[in-house]
Amino acid sequence: MSVCGLAEELEAYRRTVRRFLTEEVAPNVRHFRTERRVPRAVWQKAGEIGMLGVSIPEAYGGIGGDFRHEIVIMEELARIGFFDFGIPLHNAIVAPYITRYGSEEQKRRWLPRLVSGELIGAIAMTEPGTGSDLQGIRTKAEKAGNGYLLNGQKTFITNGQNANLIIVAAKTDPNASSKGTSLFVVETDGAEGFRRGRNLEKIGFHGQDTSELFFDNVLLPADALLGATENRGFYQLMEQLPQERLLIAVQALAAIETALETTVDYVKSRKAFGRAVVDFQNTRFVLAEAKTELTIGKAFVDDCVEKLLRGELDATTAAMAKWWCTQKQCEIIDECLQLHGGYGYMAEYPISHMWADARVQKIYGGTNEIMKDLIARTL
Numbered sequence: 001m002s003v004c005g006l007a008e009e010l011e012a013y014r015r016t017v018r019r020f021l022t023e024e025v026a027p028n029v030r031h032f033r034t035e036r037r038v039p040r041a042v043w044q045k046a047g048e049i050g051m052l053g054v055s056i057p058e059a060y061g062g063i064g065g066d067f068r069h070e071i072v073i074m075e076e077l078a079r080i081g082f083f084d085f086g087i088p089l090h091n092a093i094v095a096p097y098i099t100r101y102g103s104e105e106q107k108r109r110w111l112p113r114l115v116s117g118e119l120i121g122a123i124a125m126t127e128p129g130t131g132s133d134l135q136g137i138r139t140k141a142e143k144a145g146n147g148y149l150l151n152g153q154k155t156f157i158t159n160g161q162n163a164n165l166i167i168v169a170a171k172t173d174p175n176a177s178s179k180g181t182s183l184f185v186v187e188t189d190g191a192e193g194f195r196r197g198r199n200l201e202k203i204g205f206h207g208q209d210t211s212e213l214f215f216d217n218v219l220l221p222a223d224a225l226l227g228a229t230e231n232r233g234f235y236q237l238m239e240q241l242p243q244e245r246l247l248i249a250v251q252a253l254a255a256i257e258t259a260l261e262t263t264v265d266y267v268k269s270r271k272a273f274g275r276a277v278v279d280f281q282n283t284r285f286v287l288a289e290a291k292t293e294l295t296i297g298k299a300f301v302d303d304c305v306e307k308l309l310r311g312e313l314d315a316t317t318a319a320m321a322k323w324w325c326t327q328k329q330c331e332i333i334d335e336c337l338q339l340h341g342g343y344g345y346m347a348e349y350p351i352s353h354m355w356a357d358a359r360v361q362k363i364y365g366g367t368n369e370i371m372k373d374l375i376a377r378t379l
Helices: 008-035 040-048 067-079 087-101 104-116 233-269 281-309 315-339 341-345 350-362 368-376
Strands: 121-124 140-144 147-158 165-171 181-187 194-199 210-221
Touching: 008 040, 008 067, 040 104, 067 087, 067 233, 067 281, 087 104, 087 121, 087 165, 087 181, 087 233, 104 165, 121 147, 140 165, 147 165, 147 181, 165 233, 181 210, 181 233, 233 281, 233 315, 233 350, 281 315, 315 341, 315 350, 315 368, 341 350
Parallel strands: 121 165
Antiparallel strands: 140 147, 147 210, 165 181, 194 210
């Protein structure tokens, strides 16, 4: 997709990212899926070539990029069909919380290590009894001396096995509903009382570690609190959700584009009844519709990206982008798989992984039903 006036700098960055993914990741995708994670060593190599913390300011070790650099990474991950590598979450969801709300000391402590890959980031909101209902979280952080005791359980946490810096949403005032939530930055290395559950088996994203996390009387220092005061966590989450949802929309369009290119190549080479599959009217109509919807999505999302860069992207527009693009992702990739026939159902064909990976896009970041409800409130 277009990257809103892609400059020479971004094209050069794309070449760097593409070379790294082609050489270090693509040949090992099957192994990563079998192991159900991307090894930390690969994360650190990504840090060495400037793929981690790309939007972090230069003062803290980043390259001082912006959301357009994140788009380049997502498009190149889509090109190899491997969004399992959780860099977009690390870069464009976790790091901005520290950049935006962290103290100067917190920024200097954590951001350079996120850039290098010494720290791998995750954000822990979802709990076994609360999915999209962030107001219902039960994890709590209680004052203990000069710090806090953290207790609770989280689940479906992306990067959950690898992550050693986790932003945790916890109740600091159980009587204040959403207004009693705070965010804490937990460095897990050596943290007593912290443990990881199993690496969850999923329909798709088999190379992405997704985990349960447990916090049993984890003692946190006072400066683990993100922000100057307690009970600001829900507002911080709401302020960052538009970028998170736009990230999901961009990822959806990048996946559609790759699926469409893959399918066009397949139907041109595959023959049925003595003709190339692309010569059948149904095939051409399906692909024409997909190309049109992809083009529409690009125009809308490019406008959203421009708004984000100006600080003008509102929650409603981001919700529109998230639900529409992910809905089209599932619909179009399903049609692309259908055009592959029986081969589309075989794991050796990339379209099968794209199809399985697409389904969760309508769930995380807020379900698409919630997106439509948010939009409806503005009518």
